[in-house]
Amino acid sequence: MSATRETHLTELPLFRFLLLELACILLMVLDYHTHIGRPIRQTLSALTYPLVQVVRLPQQLWANAELAFTRQERLLKDNTELKRQLSNARMNLLQLEVLQQENQRLRRLMHMREQLPLRTTAAFVININTGTQRHRAMIDRGQRDGVFPGQAVLDLHGLAGQVDTTELASAHVILITDPGHALPVEVLRSGQRSIAYGQGKHRLILPEIAKSADIHPGDILITSGFGGVFPRGLKVARVTAVTPSRNGAFQQASAQPFANLEHLKEVLLVWPQMPEKSTKAAQDRTDDTHSPSMQMDAIPTQSGHTP
Amino acid sequence: MNRRTYHNKWHMSARVLRHLTLLLALVLMLVPVHGWLKLLQPYWLALVLIYWVLEAPERNGLFTAFFYGLLLDVLYGSLLGNHSLSLLVIAYLVGKYARQFRMTSFWQLALIVGALLLNDLFIRALIDWLASGQKPRIQDMLPVLTGILVWPWLKLLLDHLHARSRR
Structure with missing residues (x-):
């Protein structure tokens, strides 16, 4: 660019810089207070998801290779151990079902709302770096699976966190140990x-x-x-x-x-309960204004366990 | 070969190289590392961006900075515009003083890069603090040091690739 040529205001680097800077600040404020970030993230994630896959693929290959080379006797041992755990879990479930029916009946007697069992979907945690925000995790379910911001995320031991941002095929989870949570x-x-x-x-x-x-x-x-x-x-x-x-x-x-937050691998996404409406509609809805508040009661009871 | 097509070809392949290395920097930033290594991970995207703005300041790296910052925000799940803002400052400063920066010695340039990274760190720490109440830690400054250490090698490598793409 020659110095003698008269430049328009819009061609000045300073002008462009300030304009883009303003755009950034505006974007941040809007992303913080509104849902404008969602379509932007969804669009850009078409570009970023392949990058995630690039990082993920070697890990998956390694896991598969490890599995292939595991000794058969170890697999057999694992298998019997898992079978034992499964039968134990089935026994517990049997007892739980009886308790649940009893609980339901008592609730009806006390004219309280019936508690529905939780509906969950499993998701895997993608092992990638999440930057300076330390208590975060990325999962492999996103907007196309109906994941919405604010959705509760469990692991097998307890509550892990809630969905913070969603992309097309992935979502970021803010863990309950995050200082901002x-x-x-x-x-x-x-x-x-x-x-x-x-x-x-x-x-x-x-x-x-x-x-x-x-x-x-x-x-x-x-x-x-x-x-x-x-x-x-x-x-x-x-x-x-x-x-x-x-x-x-x-x-x-x-x-x-209770949740094993340091080594989060598999998580469960909890869907809101909608007793009257069809469950499909619940899944399709993606705004977080609705709440599972029908589960709240005035009298604290000791019925709350994840089934 | 006619001069104009030659020129075009050169521009194409340099541009491809630019985006390729920037994407690679993004991938490097996603690699999961644990323990103390995580604290040392340099800000690859900023380093590569500095290199390209320094090489071709007339190409106006502002939009590149904005776009790749946005991609990083999507990947990290941070506030949209968080990384864009800080990268824009880097791109603007480097673009403005590119001529002076290129005149300085190799090692002095590494220190300037460190100063740019530190400035970028302050901006992001401020945003994180305002948005999510996350207090900055002294360990967060380590990537600046590793950035300074990595910069000379990165510059040599990219210089080499850049020279080859020109041919």
């Missing part, structure tokens, strides 16, 4: 309600519990269903310590999540 919980034993914040380091902290509240180390925390993001009664964490807060007005508790 707040989770309404209740103590299973006493029904005491509080909010659990992520603290990093794979721990949760409940900073504001009334001094009179009934909470002890060893108590199990479940989701309370408040706020409508999570269904009620999902196992979250076990209280490890209760200490007076710094100013002495409250007590605070720290808790260890």
Whole structure:
């Protein structure tokens, strides 16, 4: 570009820079407050997903190779172990079914809403780097599978987090231990309600519990269903310590999540319950304004276990 | 061969190389590493972007920076525009002072790259703090150091590839 040539304002690098910078800030604000990010992510993920696959493919090949070379006796051992676990699980399920029917009947007697079993879909965690935001994970289900922001994500041991952003065939999950995450919980034993914040380091902290509240180390925390993001009664964490807060007005508790958040491999996506409407419609709906609030009741009960 | 087609061909293949290396940088940023290695992972995308803006400042790397930053935001699930914003600053500064930067010595340039990465880090830390309350940690500065260490080798490698694509 020659210096003598008269340049338009729009050709100035500074002008372009400021314009794009403004676009970035606008995009961030809009992405933070609205749903405008979703179509953009969906479109761009057509470009980015192949990149994810490039990283994922060697890992899958390695896993397959490992499987192929595993000794047969180890496989046999694994097999018998799994069979044993399965029969155990079946036994538990049998008992659970009886309990559930009983529970349902009692609820009907007390004129409470019936609790429906959770409907879940399995997803795999994609092992990739998620940048400076540390308590995140990427899963291999996305918008085309009906995944929506705010959807609860479990692993086999307990609540893992919620869906944050969705792309076409993948989604980013924010874990409950992320410093930006707040989770309404209740103590299973006493029904005491509080909010659990992520603290990093794979721990949760409940900073504001009334001094009179009934909470002890060893108590199990479940989701309370408040706020409508999570269904009620999902196992979250076990209280490890209760200490007076710094100013002495409250007590605070720290808790260890049940979910194996450090080595998350397989997760379950929870679908909202819609008793009257068809379940297909629930899956097709992708806005997070609806909530499984029909599961909330005024009286805390001890029925909340993931079936 | 007529001069014009020769010129075009050169431009095409350099452009292909540019996008290829930028995509490769994105892939490198996705590679899962654990423990202390994760703390050391350099910001590949920024380094490669610096190289290309430095090589061809007249080509206006701003849109490239914006676009690839957006791709990284989608890949990382961060706020859309987060990485774009910080990369845009890098692209603008490098584009503006490209001539001066190219005159400086090889090692001095590495230090300038470090300063650019540090500036970029501050911008992103500020955004993360404002958006999700994530407090910056001192360890987050390590990628700047590894970036400085990696830069000379990356420049040599890309220079080599660039020279070959020109032929």
